[in-house]
Amino acid sequence: MNSMNHGKSIAAQTTVRCARAALTRLMEPADLPGLALIRALGPERALDFIAGKDASHAAVEQQVTAILNEAGTERWTGLAEALGRWRPRLADLAPERDLGTVKRLGGRLLVPEDADWPRGFDGLELQAPIALWCRGSKQSIPAQGKCIAVVGSRDSTSYGANVTAEIAGSLVQRGFTVVSGGAYGIDAQAHRGALGVAMAVPNELPTLAVMAGGVDRFYPSGNEELLRTIAEQALLVAEVPPGTNPTRYRFLQRNRLIAALCSVTVVVEARWRSGALNTAHHCEGLSRVVAAVPGSVYSANSAGCHRLLKEGSAVCVTDAADIAELAGAMGEHLAVEPQVQAALYDGLGTADLLLMDALPLRTATSVEKLCVVAGLSAATVLSGLGRLEALGLAERRGGGWLRRSQGLEGQASMTTPW
């Protein structure tokens, strides 16, 4: 969608922005038929179509169905039903008022047609948000490689609160932006830790809160002061328009935005069943790195982190240095032009391409090092090494790994004093 910002007049962009503002009110987050409709017709025509100004129903239905099929959607029940959930909201539409509200709050509506639309959303494909309502003293969202999500339980322990504040502060000092929700517990502590050191790094965006409701709704009320401070010193964003209440569904979908904006998502504390695990789950679909902080086996608030580690869904991290390493390597490689490598190693996935780049030619390296250099989780590196080995592209030598060279040399043996 980034290509859309070329060749559009400012007037046209204003219309597009207004249409997208309206569409964020008509459609819930990640409404796939709605997003397919927008992709098929463009925001303005999509809005007109919903408003009933376009009669060619069958042709549009065919386009939307094709887009949904391509995206693998299963439960598509047709445009009539979708219109049935969008049209009741037409009466509430007042996009100019919403745009005015967010402007008055010192914010703006960021749309995919803007040059600074976060590239991280591209990974969401059809599920990318329609637009992003922003409110804050700093309006620019750093590149994905510079954003780290720090998430976790609402009912954090003092251990979790300490670890979170230390990690968040240290990440900001290293030039990263801490991204989290606006909830009690780990979320709030992540923002606090980031804001606490923000004076020392005044030019960066220290923290970014992704809200499940509108950016004018400081929810939960106990975090009102904190969220107001974030709006004053950093940035609040939401894909739903001002005035919107958070709902359970919106909380869950909000998590996909957190995952998409960040190269690494760190779960500091989470119960066995926790919303933070939902964020981690989104990361898997997006090939983002999930990291989990371990804790006492007696702490129910660490059980979710241990679960991620047991399942191999997360990398174990114990401090900001571990996380910066993961993100740093990730960031470096994001700058690489993927097409060049695709030509060289046709058929390999992105992760395997990163892995090929990271594999040394001469001295074998460890899985641990490969994770850091390639910016991939241990799980991804290990499965990738298996594939590359089977394809004859990687080779195990003396407990380490290297890129497959021409001649096969003898394997290093187990060492004893003799």
Add this chain to the structure above:
Amino acid sequence: MNSMNHGKSIAAQTTVRCARAALTRLMEPADLPGLALIRALGPERALDFIAGKDASHAAVEQQVTAILNEAGTERWTGLAEALGRWRPRLADLAPERDLGTVKRLGGRLLVPEDADWPRGFDGLELQAPIALWCRGSKQSIPAQGKCIAVVGSRDSTSYGANVTAEIAGSLVQRGFTVVSGGAYGIDAQAHRGALGVAMAVPNELPTLAVMAGGVDRFYPSGNEELLRTIAEQALLVAEVPPGTNPTRYRFLQRNRLIAALCSVTVVVEARWRSGALNTAHHCEGLSRVVAAVPGSVYSANSAGCHRLLKEGSAVCVTDAADIAELAGAMGEHLAVEPQVQAALYDGLGTADLLLMDALPLRTATSVEKLCVVAGLSAATVLSGLGRLEALGLAERRGGGWLRRSQGLEGQASMTTPW
């Protein structure tokens, strides 16, 4: 070597036992040239050769060299040098006295020619011990699938001590034998936890201490009472003869025996550099599962466990149930005859064969489940899946894995409410 116990008279076995008793005094643990010599000539002739009763030096050197080459040994400097380190000990040889000592202590010398020689040592190949000096009220070592190593720091915290005692006790209640060293801290606590519940399960061997020195040396002295209790209620073993002092080298080699005897090695607490990590390293070479217990990121005594988790060398476990699952699945599959499968999937390693067996044909399963069913670490499963996928034997579907079927069906899509 197990085949040796067929067709030997009791008299011959007595001679073999006596020769092996002598050889354990001449050779340090894992003395590869020595073990190659024993493999080449058999224990009795090897002993005679060292004693100078066999003149055919060149032919023996050739045999030993061939065995060492096959084992990949690099630093082989020739028989002359090896004889130079064994022969000075000939003067101290008194194998009948040593056998008498261990018998008087209520023990025996277990040799590879015995039917109950632990099969787990087979994994050590050339590095298997020459013999095992045993001392205890229970002389039988359970099968590898029933033995769990519980190891860790000498300077454990109260957290580590609690977790260790609980895990060890719960493992014994589940019918497992806890295996550890005789050190302070986690080792001692593992034995205490096992002995504490042993009254309730009187027919099993609750705990097994593998000593770095002789079974008559209760080292360290602070554990004398505990080690005496283990000898009275359970079992102490060592590959060095009675009277031998522990040395740093013997401690490190002792760890390979712990790893080999057990299906799973659990590291409860370990510093960044710790002997417990050495045991874990031995497990990798033996394809044994390593498990690590997480703890506070502020605890230096958990840093080694977190290191193993970060490196992907260990599976995260938080209680005995996790460990029993790992060991249970492992045990079931150890009973499978590997030759049958080798014919079906020629060229695959043992781990990949276990993985093929575990892969369902119809409903895709998770990596976590595959670990449990196949009894393999997450790391092994992931790299195996990569290989099997590349070979067209496994297939990823909807986030899970199954054995590759004939037709390729559509992938399950991401789900939203529509």
